[in-house]
Amino acid sequence: MSAAELDKAVQLLVRQIAHWQQPRWAAVATAGNVSRADLVHRLVQEVANLAADAEGEPRRVVPRLDNDLALPDQLRVVTADLLAAHPGDEALARAAAEVTATRSAL
Numbered sequence: 001m002s003a004a005e006l007d008k009a010v011q012l013l014v015r016q017i018a019h020w021q022q023p024r025w026a027a028v029a030t031a032g033n034v035s036r037a038d039l040v041h042r043l044v045q046e047v048a049n050l051a052a053d054a055e056g057e058p059r060r061v062v063p064r065l066d067n068d069l070a071l072p073d074q075l076r077v078v079t080a081d082l083l084a085a086h087p088g089d090e091a092l093a094r095a096a097a098e099v100t101a102t103r104s105a106l
Contacts (some may be wrong), residue, residue, distance in 0.1 A: 001089070002092065003083050003092060005093050005096060006079070006082075006083070006092050006096045006099070007083065009096045009099040009100055009103075010075060010076070010079045010099055012103065013075070013102065013103045014072045014076060014098055016103060016106065017036075017071070017072055017106065019042065020036075020068075020069070021069075022068060022069070024036065025068035025069070025071070026068075029105050029106055030105055030106065031090050031104070031105035032102070032105065036065055036098075036106055037066055037068040037071060039105055039106065040054035040071045040072075040075065040102060040105060040106075041062070041064055041085040042102075043075065043099065043102045044062050044074045044075050044078055045069065046062070046095075046098050047061045047075065047078040047079055047082055047095055047098065047099075048060070048062045048078040048081070048082075049081035050082055050087065050091045050094060051078060051081040051085050051087075053091065054082060054086070054088075054091055055081075055097040056087045062074065062078065073105035079095070080098060082095060091103075
């Protein structure tokens with residue numbers, strides 16, 4: 001897994017969700033009993049955790065903002081943080097798998 005492959009996976013997901021309005025975010029995801037917004041926020045938190053691990057820093061809670069329309073931007077930011085930390089192949093593969101699974105579940 002390369003950084004470019006993770007970046008591509010994130011870009012595909014962001015293109016899928018960036019134009020969504022609030023009703024689409026509030027809808028239940030096809031996999032599970034959570035909203036699409038909750039599912040994407042879980043992904044944002046997981047990528048942030050991987051970034052913290054790669055930096056050797058403590059994990060921090062990513063705030064859940066009042067406006068779900070910010071979730072694509074949050075995903076971009078935490079992905080940039082992860083890539084800037086130069087993680088190992090395992091972390092990149094895990095992040096890409098999470099992104100792909102989330103995309104499929106939406």
